Amino acid sequence: MDLxxxxxxxxxxxxxxxxxxxxxxPELEFxxxxxxxxxAKVTELCKTSLLEKKDLGQLSKNFLRHIRYHxxxxxxxxxxxxxxxxxxxxxxxxxxDFYINKADVAADPETISKLHTTMCIDYTKRMxxxxxxxxxxxxxxxALDYIYDNLHTKITVPLLAGYVDLNPSYFSxxxxxxxxxxxxxxxxxxxxxxxxxxxxxxxxxPIEISNILAFPSQSYFTEVFRKTTGLTPIKFRQMNxxxxxx
Numbered sequence: 001m002d003l004x005x006x007x008x009x010x011x012x013x014x015x016x017x018x019x020x021x022x023x024x025x026p027e028l029e030f031x032x033x034x035x036x037x038x039x040a041k042v043t044e045l046c047k048t049s050l051l052e053k054k055d056l057g058q059l060s061k062n063f064l065r066h067i068r069y070h071x072x073x074x075x076x077x078x079x080x081x082x083x084x085x086x087x088x089x090x091x092x093x094x095x096x097d098f099y100i101n102k103a104d105v106a107a108d109p110e111t112i113s114k115l116h117t118t119m120c121i122d123y124t125k126r127m128x129x130x131x132x133x134x135x136x137x138x139x140x141x142x143a144l145d146y147i148y149d150n151l152h153t154k155i156t157v158p159l160l161a162g163y164v165d166l167n168p169s170y171f172s173x174x175x176x177x178x179x180x181x182x183x184x185x186x187x188x189x190x191x192x193x194x195x196x197x198x199x200x201x202x203x204x205x206p207i208e209i210s211n212i213l214a215f216p217s218q219s220y221f222t223e224v225f226r227k228t229t230g231l232t233p234i235k236f237r238q239m240n241x242x243x244x245x246x
Contacts, residue, residue, distance in 0.1 A: 029201055034078055034120060035085035037128030046120055050113040067109040071116055075099050078123050086130055087123075093166050095123065139164040139171070140178045151191055157183050191215070192228045199237040206233040 033041045050067060059069040079096040085087050099119040106112045142164050147155060158185060161171040175183050191213045198209050210221035225233050 017238055028195070029184060029197075031077055031081040032197070034126060035081040035122045037085075037124055037126075037131050039121065039124050039128055042120055042124045046117040050116045051109055064106075064109050064112075067112050068103050071103045071112050071119075072100055074116065075103075075119055078120060082123050082127055085127055087127065091126075092123075097125075137174065137178060140175055143171075143175065143183075144179075147187055147190060151187075151213055155187050188224060189228070192225060195221070195225060195233070196236065197230070199233055200240045209233070233238075 012155050030042075030045055039174070050070065058066060060066040070167070079092040080201065083092045099115060099122075102115055103112050106115065145159050146163055148161060149191050157172055160175075161168040164171065166174070172183055175181075179186055181189065195209050195213060198204050198212075199206075206222065207218045210218045213221075215221035215224070222232055225231070225236070229236055231239065
């Protein structure tokens with residue numbers, strides 16, 4: 001059961017119409033995964049190549065131009081999301097210019113499609129490195145990776161300290177120094193961030209999300225969620241569904 005729960009929440013870790021444009025929610029998820037530096041998820045999403053997407057709006061009757069235009073739009077959006085995620089503006093736009101110029105001289109759609117995957121993974125790995133760069137020590141980087149991989153379980157200070165082979169008191173102090181948060185606050189915030197994505201981009205009920213993310217009870221999940229966001233999970237979903245459907 002734990003493995004099944006992990007698979008479920010990992011899809012949402014920090015996502016139509018008749019004119020055939022890509023659904024907005026999956027687009028948001030895709031850009032968010034790049035912004036978060038989730039290389040595994042982005043690689044998985046890129047398995048469907050640009051040429052295989054059936055829901056792209058037709059931007060040109062010439063197929064090469066059509067693919068090139070979509071590539072340019074995607075690259076611009078990726079750059080914007082990465083800037084919002086902390087990437088230097090100059091770096092983001094320099095990368096964007098580099099890849100758009102590559103696409104501009106591409107002779108066939110297949111080359112642009114492959115470039116699309118390369119571009120997305122390049123930005124993602126840079127965002128991943130940016131996230132880890134903020135953490136100085138190997139011990140805390142290992143602890144963060146453990147937290148990301150185990151939000152479906154109860155995570156404690158002694159468990160994490162043992163995992164990285166440090167004294168619990170020293171580990172707690174080091175974690176606070178390097179992340180600016182206590183261990184419990186960091187885990188709680190990461191679970192709530194993931195819950196918010198699940199409420200926005202999935203049909204899982206609050207009680208299912210509470211169970212998947214290993215909260216002691218739905219009432220406790222609701223209480224923590226309200227304290228963090230100012231809204232109940234149901235109200236948060238209602239408000240964000242309205243925003244996404246505008």
